[in-house]
Amino acid sequence: MDRYNHYTVEDFVWDVFFRQWVLSPTRETDIAWNEWAENNPEKSDAIQQARSIVLSMRLNEPEISEPEIREVINRTLSRIRTHSPEFAPNEEPVKRPFYRAMWLQVAASVAFLMLSAWIGYSFYNKKEAKQSGEYTYADAGKDLLLVEKVNTTSANMLVSLSDGSKITLSPKGRIRYPEQFVDAKREVYLEGEAFFEISKDPDHPFFVYAHGLITKVLGTSFRIKAYELSDEVTVEVKTGRVSVFAQSDPDVVEKASNRELEGVVLNPNQKIIYTREEVRMIKTLVEKPEIVLPKTEVPQFEFEDTPVSEAFVSIGKAYGIDILFDEELLKGCPLTATLDNQTLHEKLTIICKAVEASYEILDGQVVIHSKGCRN
Amino acid sequence: MKSQSNFSEASDDKTVWQLFLAGNVEAFEYLMSAHFRRLFQYGSKFSKDQEFVKDCIQDLFLILWEKRENLGNDIAVKPYLMASLRRLMHRAISSKSWMAGESLDEKEGSFELEFSVEQEYIDHESTLARTRQLEKLLGELPKRQKEVIYLKYFQEMSRDQISEIMSVSPQTVSNLLQIAIKQLKKHWKAEFLTFFVIHLFI
Known part of the structure; x- marks a missing residue:
């Protein structure tokens, strides 16, 4: 214990061994320190003071009672029980889709809460929201001159837009778009699945409206799946960056008009799953990420x-x-x-x-x- | 409560952990109740919202349960849980503040320690002043230094455990600790002297 000979009060305060003795003394530490103090009487003041400081500096830890802890544990248990096949032996052991994975739900839970707030807000301002473009595919652009393409074949259908962008429409997909893009925004409406290759034009951002989800891009390629009968909309990015936001977003006007990409920004090989019923967005990777370098x-x-x-x-x-x-x-x-x-x-x-x-x-x-x- | 009786006090973390990996719900329950309080205390340093902290711990255990087949079976349970909670809360907090439109560095990085000075242990006014001073200095440390101090001195974690929890190298832990302590001692001396001088003149 020679190293303590030159210790000052503050050295003692931050010495682990000293603190252990002060806070939870054992027979061994008691003997060691008492002996040392006897041999170093000039240090007794320092030790006394350091001792008081260590004892008096109490960290305030938050209070939580046993019943409160119990409650969280029981809640958690009931959730894993409803999810575990071993507790539902009669049920077919269905492999849950990967996006149901718990960590994803967690990752999305915050987004979920915020989106709920947005929904509530937009409900409140329903009229305003209508003006900012809440619609279904069916009444989308009724007052505009839009061309509609419906893919009734069993093969992919290529649709070329006036700005040079290409859309590969999957079977049963429908898309509405203006013959000429004249506005500041290039806007199209999708139902079903399509792959988009959008020509770059940062001054005229390109918007895809699909089932409550707005995808905004400046120039990039990506795939959207928005089937009529499905609650989910997914956007998978192949190249470039896209941003997506819900139509229910109260800031939708601002986000859409901003020159920067806002909302949830997706990079290549990333994918968003937007669930309409639950109003949440989950960001993940596409199933088979591809190399993006030339x-x-x-x-x-x-x-x-x-x-x-x-x-x-x-x-x-x-x-x-x-x-x-x-x-x-x-x-x-x-x-x-x-x-x-x-x-x-x-x-x-x-x-x-x-x-x-x-x-x-x-x-x-x-x-x-x-x-x-x-x- | 009955399930806990299956685990005698002799069952160490590791054994329980392996049972948990094998899908044993009672081991899961035991793990959660054995670590809940410490995790709650640690988590509360990142957010004052107690419900949020509880939710994060619940999520943490649900994630672990979900991923149990991919988890290592030879890990130090306590630091692993703390490290995972830390990651999860950082992510949750940063996306929360992003959603709320707050700037990240404002919200993301807080690590708050609250002390109270128990006067019953103090017999001299000078000691009281010193203690208050120390409390103040601790509060002014950068968050990572504060966190290291907390884990080392108030949770009695080893250097390796701290390095795992904060996902930095053991060397970084040592450096952070050294800087923090140096800072505390340096200012303490200086400020204590001023305090003393002032008192002499009053």
Whole structure:
């Protein structure tokens, strides 16, 4: 305990061993400290003062009672019980769609709350909302001169717009659009599924209205699925960036007219699922993310004793996706693998296996969980 | 309550964790009740909204349950839970403030510690002044330093545990701690002296 000989009051206050003795003394620490104090009588004042300070500085922890804790636990239990197949043995073990995954629901729960507020608000201002463009496909643009294309065939149908944009309309899809885009906004109305390749024109943002969801782009390609009988609208981005917002959004006018992309912004390979009934948006990745770099710039995914962090950076760049990881932790993890022919998910799975990490998709990003490699 | 009896006090976190991974609901319940209070206390440092903190903890456990097949079976449970809650709350708070149109750095980063000074332990006025001073200095530390101090001195976590919880390297933890303590000591001395001088003249 010689190191304590030059300690001042504040040194003692922040000394772990000293604090342990003060806050929860044991026989051993008592003996050690009493002996030390006897041998260093000139320090007794300092010790006394440090002791008072440590004892008197109480951290205020929030109060929560056992019944309150119990209540949350029971609530949680009842939720996992209704979800677990083992508690519903008569039910067919249905594989839940991935977007039902709990973490996604959580990620979306905040969005859900806010959107609920928006809905409430827009209900309140219903008249105003009507003016700002709340409509169904059926009455969309009745007062405008719109062309309607309906794909009654069983093959995809190509629709060219006056600005050079191309829409690939899936079977049973319907789309309404003006013959000539004359307004500041380029606006079309979709029902069903379509893939959009929009020519770039930042001065005339392009809007797709589909089932309560507005997608705004400046120039990009993306797919929208908005089937009449489905509650869900999904938007998947292939290139460029798009922003989406609900028609019920009270700020919809402002968001739509702003030159910047606002609302939920999607990057390539990201996807939004908008559920009309539940009024929530979930951001995730498309099922099969594709490489976004031009072919000539795609690196080889051949790693030999490469730091795994470099591998993640290179993959993230190729797919235009943020891969979040702790650089420090993964520093010492070398990776040797050839991953040219795998999908993004296969690549990530293999790498994570190799360095004892795991990954999840959160809010359209990949998050790597690792405890680091100790070798 | 009956389910908890299945887990004697001897069952350590690790055993329970593995049962939990295997889909045992009682292990899940045990984990949640064993860690709830600490998680609640920790979570409350990021948000004063107690209902929100409770919801986050509930969500955390639902996520873990959902993902249990992909979770490691040899982990330190306590820091893992705290780290996961921290991540989840940061995300929730940042999207919440985004939705509310608040600027991120304003809301996202708060880590609030509240102290009270229990005067019964203090016999000198100078000690009281010092304690109050320290309390003030602690409150002025940057959030990450505050968090390290909290985990180290008030939750008695080891350097490695803290590094896992805050997802920074152990070296970063040491650095943060060192800077924080240095700061506390330096200002403390300076301000304490001023206090003293003033008192001499009054």
